[in-house]
Amino acid sequence: LEPSINTIYLNAMKVLSHSRLVLGSFLSAVLLAVSVISGPLLADTKDVNIVIAKQVYTVNPEQTTVEAFAVSGGMIVATGSAQDLKAKYPTALITDHSEHTIVPGLIDAHGHFISLGQGEMRAELMGTVSKEDILSRLIAFEATLPKGQWLLGRGWDQNDWPTIELPTKADLDAAFPDRPVFLRRVDGHAAWANSAAMTVADRDLNGDWQVDGGDIVRDDKGEATGVFVDNAIGLVENKIPAPSVAEDREALSRSQNFMARVGLTGTHDAGTSLKVFKALQDMKAKGELNVRIYAMADGNADMFNYLCENGAVIDPDAMLTARSVKLYSDGALGSRGAALLAPYSDDPGNVGLLIETEEVLTQHAVRAAGCGLQVNIHAIGDRGNRNTINAIAAASKVENDLGRHRxxxxxxxxxxxxxxFKALGIIASVQPTHATSDMYWAEDRVGAERIKGAYAWQTMAKMGIPLALGSDFPVERPHPIEGFYAAVTRQDSKAWPENGWYPAEALSREQALHGFTLGAAYAAFQEDQLGSIEVGKAADFTVFDQDIMQVPHNKILDTQIKATYVAGNAIFQQ
Structure with missing residues (x-):
């Protein structure tokens, strides 16, 4: 076996002591020591796999790029040049990606895991440009359903229609007079129902009453129009028959396959129910879970209680961990449910909605911290953000608080x-494609002054506020390449606007890659296991057909995923 770095260093010291070498000779010995390939030696190199690429971006500040790395037992055991690694492990297997670029396994720091797969099992409305377009898709999808089954879908956005106005039940009733139809808006914070669906509610939806933290949209006569915002959604949705265990498993399987295809090795699931968590545990026990899940309990519900009663679930393999709770401060900007300190610029008198009052939000946050959990709070509007900061400030005073709240x-x-944010160590979990989806109308919502504090990633980065990047799938497409592009260009796929939307807030490519890798890992307390290609970490990596760190901006979206690896195993290969 060749000597370790420590042995070389000690031998250099002996030479210096016994032979009284000049300083230059000593420095040469030390340089020899540090030039040895990083990583331990293994007795049986047949169990080693050397991965070679045209370029490997490690996201390790001490060794930013390498040509190759060695994997054994699902872990990275060495990094360096292909030549040196082959010499070190002469009988190792070779995985040749010498024409490709490799980055650490990409992590979506905010997604909705089961919803991604459910989207493939329901009517897909994302990208529709009119009510007519939606009806056409719904009619085609209905043909696949048995009689009496609810027609469910998601993805409509009135901001993309020729006439920007909320839809009504009447728009659906003509085509679906008997079958219940229930369609979530693209952001998930509003829903559109037909009359057949609305009949399941426990009380008359007409009148002038409202749900706390929600809005039943009504016409001038007080009649419910068919649109429900935030907490009002449950009046109808809670009556929809729950998916079976088999349907949940099918959705989860579809979700992980989708993630693998787009280069994701893991996600932080922003709202995991106890039912879904138990299904994920079963999948892991059977060896069927292929991507890493960092689960956030779905608010003040059974999963939150389970974690408080039983303690956080911290997987030493980092495949399925649950140590946080997802709470909601307010709604969404697109449906004007985001809570603002002053009225909407395009809707005077409307300041949005608080899903929870600041008092209740703080109570939940303090309880979570007391249970040893990370507090992760959805916040969109400036009032929602301020309430969130106040709640986290209170949670941070709890005796056994873990910190790293999000x-x-x-x-x-x-x-x-x-x-x-900086003073409290709050992590900003942001979604770059939200900015490029919202930029067409966001300034109309909040005005020219407030927009300067919106989607302000570079402002936060310069202040030292940790950033974790994601997509919020299925609100946005889960493709991390699209998030990377949005982060560094602040443009849409047609390169509009020419210089980017508020371009000073764009991230560098290095910052964007960090946010989807080590930044996301840090946000899950997993930075010692995941997020970079270095010795001692899991062999998670994503393979691209081109160098996203070097190609022109207008070529980034052309990038293809060649392979996705988790713990050294290919979960997707093109």
């Missing part, structure tokens, strides 16, 4: 509140 979205922030 603001999920960190979207519209009053300028005076940025410093509090």
């Amino acid at each position: 603001n999920e979205h960190s979207q519209v922030i009053d300028k005076s509140d940025f410093a509090r």
